[in-house]
Amino acid sequence: MRTLLKSILAAGVIAAASATTATAGAILDEIKERGKLRCGIYQNVPALATLDDQGRWQGFDVDYCRALAAALFGDGDAVEFVTMTFAQGMPAVKSREVDMAGLAITYTIGRDSELGLDFVGPTLYSGHGFMVHKRTGATKIADLNGASVCVVAGTVTDSLISDYFSARNLTYTPVAFENTNQRYEYYENGRCDVVTSEIPFLGTRRLRMKNPDDHVIFEEVFAKSHMGPVILESDPQWSNVARWVHYALIQADEFGINQENIDEMLKTEDPELQRFLGVTETLGEKMGLPNDFTVNIIRATGNYDDIWERNFGMKSAVKLPRGLNALAKDGGLQWAPNWR
Template sequence: MLNKKHLVLAASAGALTLASVTGAHATTLEDTRERGAVQCGVSDGLPGFSAPDDAGNWQGLDVDVCRAVAAAVFGDADAVNYVSLNAVERFTALQSGEVDVLSRNTTWTTTRDTTLGVNFTGVSFYDGQGFMVSRDLGISSASELDGAAICIQSGTTTELNVADYFRANDMQFDPIVFDTSEQTVGGYQAGRCDVLTSDTSQLAALRIQLNDPTASVILKDIISKEPLGPSVRQGDDEWFNIVKWSLFAMINAEEYGITSDNVDEMTASEDPNIARILGQDGNYGEGMGLDADWAYNIISQVGNYGEVFERNVGMGSPLEIERGVNALWTDGGIMYAPPIR
């Protein structure tokens, strides 16, 4: 029979074994710090969400999520390495450790969240699937698309939703499937299909890349829910929290009127919510292994959610997307972040 001493020894041997197993892997935060940059998975190039500008610098709403994480971790929003991924490659790149955050117009679904070893951290853009058609066709509703040839990108929820929609409405379609958005747009422009279907935000991004954007219209019908957001690998709760709260910090900053312009004045605010967000009252970064000014750095270097939305996809941008459901909950939308406290 084991005496108390044996039990203690057995327990510490178990602890050692556990430590040697878990200790073999550095955390994502440790790896990121060691590397000096966040590995961020983005698209092949989708204006407004993630695309390189003329100088080769990545820009967009999805890019700004990665910049926010880098600002929180390093106090430097530029400390990001971008990895361009098509729809099929994206989850493997996250699972294998090639990227630490996937921020690439990706829809949060049950299958992805529970069977691919990834966790969605929140919603950065509420979207829905729509259709773009040539204006010449004179079509005004999706119910007129029976028999259409439809350009679709493989490995997307788009592929599944369009099949559901046509089956549910007892209509036929001919899927013309491509691997990248460039090919999908190319196929549409070359007349390989009558219709291009994708998330409506993406249709807006793809439309401005057409030779003549005015020759195509986006129909009003929305056939699915596409909550787009950043995801991380399962198994590292600290990193999950960092990405989740980086997004929430931007949304909270908009709610409390903190902008990249006024953030320094706001550090003197007597509103306790603002003081907590900006690290003037308590350290809400500590539980994530971050400094007290983690959210200050995000807001000063990247901006609040409203600034990020307007700059990249809003009415002043080439995409001209209205805030709609992406307005804050206080403005009639559904964009809502848990409180920093």
């Protein structure tokens, strides 16, 4: 028993040490040497990560993993997907089991500063809302006093509701679940009065209920939400790569470069486009990537708009407008720093 304890302690110490002593380029080099990105994704959360008819992973987070793999290796399929629950995600990044967790984790100051994690994006802006059974007669958040609320244990939503309710002297009974799908099934069967999530996810779920008209989604948003992939914050070079892959998707959207016109765009004389696509200068190489990494990303996944349309937009079952996630020039919040 003692030796077992010892080895567990030793493992903990080694893990802690390797997390703090990692230096510039250490993680990036390790991933490159492995030749494969290890990406943590949900198992079966619609629009984020699901298996299609052919057994291939599809979803918003899945596409971010593919984009990153394409940037690193020129191959969007050089990803090993590891499925996990929300609760497993951040520990898995800390223990280096995965390089990146694409679990729509909300960006908070606590997670960023205390946990030693780095956030990419936000890749997805939204707001938290409530869906209730129409029979309850509730029409606004103030009506929810004393209601039972289905939440997923350990998520930010959980603590947001508790803050919001206590600040307004309202009470509620949380009904906690380990997994998202379960929560909606129990809500629909009446285990709780209210289910809460980001509004786009509530909309998707309502579409699929037996009687969509029996459920009301409040227009009131009780908290803002901004999600993105999470990586370890110990190798600045690796953090840069992850961050600029996101910006590349946004920038390509701004330029209007997609899978169809990429070959055409490569022949452009526009110096801005040439710099972005790595035709001139060495922006990619300076970051430790192939110089044409943006081209590889676009070939693998398309730009941000393509990813959005495929998973949330009109080409998907969800049919959501871009809303807050539109480009800044179209009145949204998505925006990329200068490419020079």
